[in-house]
Amino acid sequence: MVSFQEFTLKEDSPIYLQIIRHIKVGLVGEIIKSGDEMPSRRRLSALLGVNPNTIQKSYKLLEEEGLIASQVGAKSFITVTEERLIQMKNELIQENVEIFIDSLHNMGLNREETLQLVEELWREHYET
């Protein structure tokens, strides 16, 4: 079952896009795999405290992108090819890093300071 345990809503971005992003990030990080079961619209709706319709919109778009398969009355499942996965990984990483360095550059940091900040926080978060 695809988990939304570590998912929290941010501001300034539509909820349905945040959900789509969570799935894509999970796929790229191989936490989510092809064949995994998606939570039902209602379940996820209750879990996130978001309207079922918003969830529905995410799922519908994911289906149009070919990342999940749905059938009425049945569960929804992840369906992704290896090829698509690699493509998504490149897209997501590229997008993330560019937005990130752009922000810090605008905040007046230089390359060294940025690298140091990343290293520091990474150790703090994931290596303690």
Next chain:
Amino acid sequence: MVSFQEFTLKEDSPIYLQIIRHIKVGLVGEIIKSGDEMPSRRRLSALLGVNPNTIQKSYKLLEEEGLIASQVGAKSFITVTEERLIQMKNELIQENVEIFIDSLHNMGLNREETLQLVEELWREHYET
């Protein structure tokens, strides 16, 4: 005069919030300082190609947050305390670095890979 030279519009976030964010980022990066003059609403509108109403909304919210003050002659000036600046810096770093490394960590990259990517793209964007 507060500059919008390096400002570009993104998607998925309201324009008026992007403008507010640009000011905050500039303040944190000390490119913008207390006392600096804001461009007039109509000037900024023309410069960014954005509707004056949208600009007006940004200025109004910035005023409500106490980050700019309008004076006679319709000129607006930046006004920020040292305390507020530190608070903003923490908020922005939270929003940027932590979300960023969290994303890449979730996508399965380790610290070394992340640092390498940041270094690479930084050089590519800002040192060529």
Next chain:
Amino acid sequence: MVSFQEFTLKEDSPIYLQIIRHIKVGLVGEIIKSGDEMPSRRRLSALLGVNPNTIQKSYKLLEEEGLIASQVGAKSFITVTEERLIQMKNELIQENVEIFIDSLHNMGLNREETLQLVEELWREHYET
């Protein structure tokens, strides 16, 4: 036994309402009479290729309207008063003829053209 021989599903109207309507139309046209036996829910479900729950909903509403009564053995029978029948007839004619001539009138047809069209298509559908 109430027949669903000439019943076909249309779009843009809930199935359970179409079923109820079919009963009412049959009653008004005296093809269905008080005392007639309704097919069992599961039989009708199979016959129309419609989910049992949807059939159940129709029967429940028909019961609430007092048009069918369930007896022991799970058999349901039509039960309608002469008064109710006249009322229903008026309702249905209102719904059909008036809306129909109103539509064609609005589309710019006159009486003669309308009558000719009805005659033509009637012959084509039911007399060939």
Next chain:
Amino acid sequence: MVSFQEFTLKEDSPIYLQIIRHIKVGLVGEIIKSGDEMPSRRRLSALLGVNPNTIQKSYKLLEEEGLIASQVGAKSFITVTEERLIQMKNELIQENVEIFIDSLHNMGLNREETLQLVEELWREHYET
């Protein structure tokens, strides 16, 4: 300006489809013509007592069908070719008459009775 004066909401059909139908019927009946101005979403919303979003859905579909043209901040106008109009007329009339005679046939009326009913009500409604 396209009028909704004689428009009233019926049941059992989505509101947005009823609105689309009203436009098409008006076009076919030449009450509405190419170049006519549509009421704004808000105006029509208030007039019909329906949510603006529902109106928006109708307008969007009409635009996708090429029957109206919209621009942000500007009015919406009818745009229809003579060819499209003739096609629509045939579709609408065919659809109307078939549903109508089907209903009355199911109500047990024969051709003569149906024609008589149409004639009677037509005279009553439009020739008195």
Next chain:
DNA sequence: GTGGTCTAGACCACG
């Protein structure tokens, strides 16, 4: 004021 989008709640048909 205009059109467009996002989120929300209720309902429908299905297994």
Next chain:
DNA sequence: GTGGTCTAGACCACT
């Protein structure tokens, strides 16, 4: 229980 649709209200960007 499942997925899908319709209606509703608030918000955004633009003239």
